[in-house]
Amino acid sequence: MFSLKGRVAVITGASSGLGLQMAHGFAEHGADLVLMARRIKRLEEIAADFRAKGVRCLPLKCDVTNTQEVNSAAERAIEEYGKADILVNNAGAAKDNGISTMTDEEWDFTISTDLTGVFKVTRAFSKYMIERKYGRIINISSIYGLVGNTAVDTVAYHASKGGVINLTRAVAAELARHNITCNCISPGFFETELTADALNTEDFTNFMGAAVPLGRYGREGELNAAAVFLASDEASYITGQNICIDGGYTAI
Ligand SMILES: NC(=O)c1ccc[n+]([C@@H]2O[C@H](COP(=O)([O-])OP(=O)(O)OC[C@H]3O[C@@H](n4cnc5c(N)ncnc54)[C@H](OP(=O)(O)O)[C@@H]3O)[C@@H](O)[C@H]2O)c1
Numbered sequence: 001m002f003s004l005k006g007r008v009a010v011i012t013g014a015s016s017g018l019g020l021q022m023a024h025g026f027a028e029h030g031a032d033l034v035l036m037a038r039r040i041k042r043l044e045e046i047a048a049d050f051r052a053k054g055v056r057c058l059p060l061k062c063d064v065t066n067t068q069e070v071n072s073a074a075e076r077a078i079e080e081y082g083k084a085d086i087l088v089n090n091a092g093a094a095k096d097n098g099i100s101t102m103t104d105e106e107w108d109f110t111i112s113t114d115l116t117g118v119f120k121v122t123r124a125f126s127k128y129m130i131e132r133k134y135g136r137i138i139n140i141s142s143i144y145g146l147v148g149n150t151a152v153d154t155v156a157y158h159a160s161k162g163g164v165i166n167l168t169r170a171v172a173a174e175l176a177r178h179n180i181t182c183n184c185i186s187p188g189f190f191e192t193e194l195t196a197d198a199l200n201t202e203d204f205t206n207f208m209g210a211a212v213p214l215g216r217y218g219r220e221g222e223l224n225a226a227a228v229f230l231a232s233d234e235a236s237y238i239t240g241q242n243i244c245i246d247g248g249y250t251a252i
Helices: 017-028 040-052 067-081 104-132 155-178 202-211 224-231
Strands: 008-012 032-037 057-061 086-089 135-140 180-187 242-245
Touching: 008 017, 008 067, 008 104, 017 032, 017 040, 017 086, 017 224, 032 040, 032 067, 040 057, 057 067, 067 104, 086 104, 086 224, 104 135, 104 155, 104 180, 135 155, 135 224, 155 180, 180 224, 224 242
Parallel strands: 008 032, 008 086, 032 057, 086 135, 135 180, 180 242
Antiparallel strands: none
């Protein structure tokens, strides 16, 4: 079960963190890779490592907020592989601020990366999935897409990640007729470039200890099982769902 052999997996935000970890998870299950991010040099090094292990891998420079770059990346991926079976909308970034002090620029930056980026990349790749009547779209939201929080003021991030969860349901409903599923994964606290500064403080570690029933941050690779499962043929009757991988944060 859960073989991805012969499948092409496209991952945005694959130059670090959870995106890179999921790329390893997909490759271990046999998928060919398209890795997208802005830092192309880093992606090229990552691609060279994958190729050295016998994994077919195409690195593409792509800012998910830029429609032209997104559309060109999709065209290039299809030119290379002829199809895109799996799309993981993982790229994310945030400018944190509270509701009364957030600037328009901070709001627009966060929404355009974390919500509009998911729309643009899904728009670009879904048309090829529709043609082939097959697709597995996986959006990476956050526990902050489901609930507010008392640790960090970050309203635009909450708004965008909440939008991603309901965008998932809308895309799932619309594309089901084309045999395309769309699901969401909502991570809790994982240490990555995005979060390391915030997580590695005494205050936040104490907060996490009280808020996360499993009493620890997520470990490297702990999203991979769910991502591979949702990308697999075996998940064929699951669509429009959101899976929290959060050590129980949203259970209490
Ligand atoms: N870590 C956590 O605890 C946590 C919790 C909940 C949700 N998440 C979500 O998980 C996803 C991955 O986050 P992470 O923790 O792995 O952070 P990360 O290590 O900072 O990775 C973020 C990735 O997104 C890419 N990216 C950022 N802006 C982009 C843009 N405009 N266009 C294209 N790529 C862009 C970055 O690559 P370049 O800079 O090279 O473009 C990088 O590869 C995000 O959606 C985040 O919101 C993370």
